[in-house]
Amino acid sequence: MTDGNYIKACLRDGIPTDGSPVVVSLLGKKVGIFLRGEEIYALQMSCKHQGADLSKGRVTQGIVTCPRHGWRYDLQTGECVEPENGAPLRFHEVKVDGPQVWVSIHPRQA
Template sequence: MPWFSVCDVKEIPEGSFKTFTLLGKKVAVFLRKGELYAISVMCRHQGADLSRGARQGDIFTCPRHHWQYNLYTGECLSNASLSLPKYPVRVKDARIEVELGGQIYD
């Protein structure tokens, strides 16, 4: 699967994120302590957009049924078997790139 260039590194300040739609998948890229993370932001319960829910620290809460997910690991705190896919992310020529085909599961 190819790498998708999503934005300039400077567009995501420390502690924040931006969302992108890549091949029909909603993906968020986060910057935390200088490290980038890319994760699906579609709730595994009913497909709600987690980026529209509440965020408290490292946790997103689904706006529909309040399932909770760790932003950086993808772990579903409400149902451990329904964690979110994480994707490889890299910086190339000051651009952030995400590879959708290389899902990472811990």
């Protein structure tokens, strides 16, 4: 279901509190929805290095680490924090309406 530029993605209570994401498919791309504290972030899950699935990566302190070669991305901005010149991930704006989490259909890039 869509609402203008947003699509219903998941329920807020359905996002794991251990840092792992809920994964949804959006326009053919895998998007991970992460909870960090009270904030929710949605990022595309294909690593910019060689395309590994970041939803299988480890999340610590707002950073997701690629399971293949260890590139690290900031969940809030999609920025690659290691290596420094790594390409950023695209991210989606998030809206929460009661229990429902919506994400923007079109991604942005930092």
